[in-house]
Amino acid sequence: MGRRRAATDPIYPRWIWIAAAATVALLIVGGALVLRTLIFPADSGDGGPAARNGTPPPAGEPLVQDAPAAVAGASPCIPLNILTSLENAEMVRALAAEYTAKPRNVDGKCVAPAVSQERSGAAAGKAAAQFPGVPAGERPTVWLPDSSAWLRIAGEGTGGNRSVPREGTSVARSAIVVAMPETMVTALGWDRQPPSWSEVFKMAGEQDVWERLGHGDWGKFKFGKASPLVSTSGLMALAASYGAAGGSVGGLDGMDLDAASLVEKVRAVELGTSHYMATPEHFLWHAREADNAGNVSEFLSAVIVDEKSVWDYNRGVVSEDGTTKKSGPAPKEPLRAIYPVDGVHVADNPAVVLGGDWVGNQQRLAAQDFLAFAVTEQGQRVVEASGYRSVQGKLDSGVAKTGRYAETLQPLPLPKAEALVAMQDSFPEVRKxxxxxxxxxxxxxxxxxxxxxxxxxxxxxxxxxxxxxxxxxxxxxxxxxxxxxxxxxxxxxxxxxxxxxxxxxxxxxxxxxxxxxxxxxxxxxxxxxxxxxxxxxxxxxxxxxxxxxxxxxxxxxxxxxxxxxxxxxxxxxxxxxxxxxxxxxxxxxxxxxxxxxxxxxxxxxxxxxxxxxxxxxxxxxxx
The missing domain is CATH 3.40.50.410 (von Willebrand factor, type A domain)
Incomplete structure (x- = not known):
């Protein structure tokens, strides 16, 4: 909430905000040539890694089938440490469980995945610093944040180090949406005609909107956002603010983000924010407490979150600290996911294999084998059941109904690294x-x-x-x-x-x-x-x-x-x-x-x- 972050910041030093990842090796285990080509394209030819962008078949074409080993490899198993975001930790744990439910044999060994979780921005910083103070055996081999934004920020923050790929293997997708109680959506007419991002921000700035619409008992319009320094939904919310202020939510890469006139417009947009919290889970926890008390409008009018979090909330799953989730009955009033008409950013959940010297050849091979499984038909079933869209955009019908998901998305392009870093650095200046x-x-x-x-x-x-x-x-x-x-x-x-x-x-x-x-x-x-x-x-x-x-x-x-x-x-x-x-x-x-x-x-x-x-x-x- 102040000056630009510097490397000497005492509580959140700059490396916390600058993400990192590392290279994915070239070979995939077991001679599965087709699957290897699908997920790990050929090298760029200059000694640096090529983009490891998992490119599944187009929608409608079959995914590759999982090919477990005939017999599990010998013990002791290869330890595979996976660091993921708070938002998708449950999905990654479910993938790990399904992966190990079948025999795996990597270099003659079985594989033992262990999943840990951290806020994406903080995890990025720790990866950039190569996990200082963490014993080599406890450092992750795979990093799976919830958006490629953190990989791009990582590459930018490390001075173009070619060992840090800016793209990874996408294993799941979740749109960044505006979540609102259903009665409020109806009152605004957004159930019939979704708004643009500019209209969302304009409504948030009209603090007396509920009184004007005959709902004075709802109080002020309470609009929440997560921190863009650690949260993907917060970062994409800031991107939407810049896009709305600049007249094009999909054209951020062509804007002069430092222009004084644009910065002032973004500051005006941010005035509609009631307050920021570190993660979207914090907002949804309080919304649920207000719902339990009989009136969710006492806490929340709208919050920018990923659609998977809407599904969690509507099925009675919330988290006070963003780490430990609690399950209960469904809320009295569910949330509705609003997809602005000019498009939404999509969290693509990319996975990369880190290239630190603590990652041995067996860990690298095991990581590649696990990521290959994640984009098979069997792995994608786990993804869909976990509340996400598959890499081909498919949805579990029950998830879509509970989460009020749109059938299709109009994705916005993810801004380039330079734009993402510029927006993060501007946050202390533009925030309310x-x-x-x-x-x-x-x-x-x-x-x-x-x-x-x-x-x-x-x-x-x-x-x-x-x-x-x-x-x-x-x-x-x-x-x-x-x-x-x-x-x-x-x-x-x-x-x-x-x-x-x-x-x-x-x-x-x-x-x-x-x-x-x-x-x-x-x-x-x-x-x-x-x-x-x-x-x-x-x-x-x-x-x-x-x-x-x-x-x-x-x-x-x-x-x-x-x-x-x-x-x-x-x-x-x-x-x-x-x-x-x-x-x-x-x-x-x-x-x-x-x-x-x-x-x-x-x-x-x-x-x-x-x-x-x-x-x-x-x-x-x-x-």
């Missing part, structure tokens, strides 16, 4: 500005441990986090505790003001904070959220970042029910998002979750104090 108050618990428990105290860790983390704001953001600092029956103190220590004028004051006042005694959690949140609501600004994301290690421990009045009611009421008209960060093992997690939920924000878990900087770094992408 934040009006943020950092609120710190300074009770005695924050300094009780020996050595580096929780309070000092919190000070250090906040100081790093505020460095990600721009001069136009408005930032302030407050703290809370009290002694005996005394008043809440110290209260506001650096008023919310333009960051360019009070950055130094925040740092100085942060350093001066001292622990006091009690924890008037409810009183502090109620007071400062109310103050922020009174000073609410439509053109900013109004928010509080609450760091607390304990629970409401005070003789001052206040209760969670009353606080939740206040925050929910504010969210309807003057939303102040209270992001809560549970700090330390004694934090009252249920209370902090409820505070975040009632305000329309997200709860973050830093009960392990060593993760505070990492978690706070993720949190600041959510304003």
């Amino acid at each position: 500005r934040a009006r943020a108050l950092f609120l710190l618990d300074v009770s005695d428990s924050m300094v009780q441990e020996p050595g580096l105290t929780k309070l000092q860790r919190a000070k250090d983390a906040v100081l790093k986090a505020v460095d990600h704001f721009t001069g136009e953001d408005e930032v302030g600092l407050a703290a809370f505790s009290h002694e005996g029956d005394g008043p809440l103190q110290p209260g506001i220590v650096s008023p919310v003001a333009p960051f360019k004028t009070n950055k130094g004051d925040i740092a100085a006042k942060l350093n001066e904070l001292q622990a006091v005694e009690a924890t008037p959690l409810f009183e502090a949140v109620s007071r400062f959220a109310g103050d922020q609501a009174k000073e609410y600004k439509d053109t900013f994301i109004n928010t509080i970042v609450l760091l607390s290690d304990g629970k409401n421990d005070t003789r001052h009045p206040g209760d969670l029910g009353g606080l939740s009611e206040q925050l929910s009421h504010q969210y309807h008209s003057t939303p102040v998002l209270v992001f809560t960060l549970a700090y330390g093992p004694d934090a009252d997690v249920p209370t902090l979750r409820e505070i975040a939920r009632a305000s329309g924000a997200h709860y973050y878990d830093a009960t392990d104090p060593a993760r505070l900087g990492e978690v706070l770094g993720e949190l600041v992408t959510s304003f």
